[in-house]
Amino acid sequence: MKIVVQKYGGSSVATPERIKNVAKRVKKKVDEGYKVLVVVSAMGKTTDNLIKLAKEVSPKPDVRELDMLLATGEQVSAALLSMALKDLGVKAKSFNAFQIRIKTTSHHTSARIMDIDDSVIRENFENYDVLVVTGFQGINESGDLTTLGRGGSDTSAVALAAKLRVPCEIYSDVDGIYTCDPKIHPRARKLKYITYDEALELTALGAKVLHSRSIEIAKKYGIPIYCASSFIEEEGTMVVERLPEWLEEPVVTGAAISHGQIKVSISFLPKDVRYVTAIFEEVGKKALNVDMISLVPSNGNVFLSFTILEDHKDELDEALKEALKGVEGWQSSYEGGFAKLSIVGVGMRTSPGVAARFFEALEKVGVAPELVTTSEIKISCLVPEGKVEEALKSVIKEFNL
Known part of the structure; x- marks a missing residue:
């Protein structure tokens, strides 16, 4: 069974039309013979809007209740993408964090993943080609919903890939990792490869590459991450342990x-x-x-x-x-x-x-x-x-x- 994890960010699923576009991309992978575990973020600015809504009700929202609220964003995306896939004839099913059993610490709004029970995933892949999972969230020992903080869907995707020992593809509105910010330097070059260490440093230094926790997990378990755009068919960037031998190592990446x-x-x-x-x-x-x-x-x-x-x-x-x-x-x-x-x-x-x-x-x-x-x-x-x-x-x- 060939499995791949794909993660789609908020901009990739921001509208019904974009969700349909993602469904076509996922179907293409299924047609290539893969079982696809899709991790989704909330649509567009949904998370920001939910936080704003909570603060209109309570200046300092209770963190447990805030997590309950924020977790709804990804559930909407997961259900809609599953519907779109079914309309394309793909056997798909959506899941939330407690159904997949993503176990976390009890730190509401900034929980860390402790373990994932992959038995539900493997059992369902016997009957479905695509499983759509809510990113950004998990459950603690008490059975309460938790969220992983900003960039948590990246972390969810890489953690699931690490548990399954499969590659991870992360799609967003950015078509890869560049030598510097293209908005400042339009002639910045897109990198074909970058090491975990370099990606971690750039992320810590302010570059919007990936969430640092997702890179740390990938490095620990040796999971390659492919970063690309969900909007254009262009080659992205591969985040790996070391550069290929044929590639000359630049002094500054x-x-x-x-x-x-x-x-x-x-x-x-x-x-x-x-x-x-x-x-x-x-x-x-x-x-x-x-x-x-x-x-x-x-x-x-x-x-x-x-x-x-x-x-x-x-x-x-x-x-x-x-x-x-x-x-x-x-x-x-x-x-x-x-x-x-x-x-x-x-x-x-x-x-x-x-x-x-x-x-x-x-x-x-x-x-x-x-x-x-x-x-x-x-x-x-x-x-x-x-x-x-x-x-x-x-x-x-x-x-x-």
Whole structure:
């Protein structure tokens, strides 16, 4: 039995006409001899509209009830796609999360998949060619519906593919993964292949590639992900463990911008690691992502700097006050108007001089980085928001992206 998992995003199923188009695509795969497990998102902006509706009823909606509400979006898509497939003569059946038994943690609105019972899927493939499953959701130990957070349908699809040990195809309104944002650089190249590590870095750095959790699952279980458009018949991008041997490994694969960054500076901290630890423990409790950390000792004190998204400033304030309760003399300041510019590439591991070329490209357009962070396959710097696109174009030219 040849099985493939296909996931269709909200834009792909946004209208009845688009749902019919998806049905034709799925039927084509069935005609090729495959059993197809289709994972669907909610139609268009349905999830956003449901959240807005909930907040009109309650300013801070109960998270269990919010999950019950949000889960209806994918059920609509799944049922409609199953209807469209049946009209094409395809043996199809729709399922929700508790019918498929996608078991998750109990963290409402941000649950994680713990296990999937694939027996229901395998049994139903004996009688049906297509099973349409609601993405983005699962059930916890109490039998309550949970949702997986933004990008959760990607995670659902890859987790199901991992359980079944089959390939995963993800279709959206984007026809693959590019070296950089085509809206900024129209001549950006579409990548035929990209590694899990590169895709993870680009996603974390602001590129709208895939949800990071879906890539992590794919990497852990060695599941290839094919990303393509549901609107045009063009070759997409394959996300794999390593590039094919025949493909020359580029030094830099892609570049990305993360807008809306704040530089946080904390001065006159006592020179004791306990206080730095306490800060990041409180930040972690609030699930805030910090980056570009700099720690500089000076005259018995410590100066700590890092970046965070502008939207999280108030939560960070609370975290700092809690972490440094009882500590005297420390000061914090926030400086906005920054963006993070990054380059990514597995080729950096074996190519010296990449950092020099990167900073030379910034110097050519008069950009001086405020903070810098690196990993084995990434270089990121904090630059003024007003100069970031000009800096990106200079970097693109330097590395021929």
